[in-house]
Amino acid sequence: MELLEERIKKDGVVLPGDVLKVNSFLNHQIDPQLMMTLGQEFARLFKDAGVTRVLTAEASGIAPGIMAAYCLGVPMVFARKKKPSTVTDAVYTAEVFSYTKQVTNTISVEAKFLDANDRILVIDDFLANGEAAKGLISLAEQAGAEVVGVGVVVEKAFQGGHDWLVNHGYHLEALASIKEFADGQVIFN
Numbered sequence: 032m033e034l035l036e037e038r039i040k041k042d043g044v045v046l047p048g049d050v051l052k053v054n055s056f057l058n059h060q061i062d063p064q065l066m067m068t069l070g071q072e073f074a075r076l077f078k079d080a081g082v083t084r085v086l087t088a089e090a091s092g093i094a095p096g097i098m099a100a101y102c103l104g105v106p107m108v109f110a111r112k113k114k115p116s117t118v119t120d121a122v123y124t125a126e127v128f129s130y131t132k133q134v135t136n137t138i139s140v141e142a143k144f145l146d147a148n149d150r151i152l153v154i155d156d157f158l159a160n161g162e163a164a165k166g167l168i169s170l171a172e173q174a175g176a177e178v179v180g181v182g183v184v185v186e187k188a189f190q191g192g193h194d195w196l197v198n199h200g201y202h203l204e205a206l207a208s209i210k211e212f213a214d215g216q217v218i219f220n
């Protein structure tokens with residue numbers, strides 16, 4: 032998506048460790064108009080997938096996830112990174128190693144919010160090594176649901192997540208695909 036690539040070039044900052052900081056429009060301050068445009072694009076890309084629910088992870092997946100769900104006319108559920116004390120019902124859980132924080136979180140979703148008949152679209156802000164996507168896929172599969180797509184706002188295609196998802200047969204769509212970082216600049220595919 033050219034609009035997104037332009038925004039990344041204008042506002043993105045390449046940090047050491049191949050991390051792209053985009054907290055002026057996606058990860059801290061959020062640009063709602065841009066998020067709606069991204070949601071419309073996800074809805075267009077997955078319109079034939081029969082999506083019944085969007086699944087994402089807190090916190091940064093929620094903004095693109097809610098817009099994608101709105102445009103597809105389906106509910107969105109986000110996996111939590113800490114189990115709230117109010118949750119006493121059955122939950123599905125998965126371990127996710129965080130690329131940016133270098134810690135392992137147990138993500139969880141209450142079982143009642145995923146159904147065996149669901150056709151799940153997994154949405155996240157970034158795809159790096161694929162740990163978050165694998166965790167979300169695991170939650171959906173524990174429910175007996177089918178993952179019909181994985182949509183990410185930005186993928187770093189040179190890390191392992193892209194190849195893993197494609198090699199395992201998942202329909203992956205990235206709205207911006209980064210080939211590499213060179214001298215602090217973002218090079219897109």
Ligand code: 5GP
Binds near residue numbers: 050155157159
């Ligand atoms: P993965 O699980 O695919 O290794 O990493 C994806 C998760 O780590 C995303 O949910 C995102 O929060 C975070 N992440 C990975 N790489 C980046 C990056 O370059 N920039 C930002 N802002 N987040 C990233």
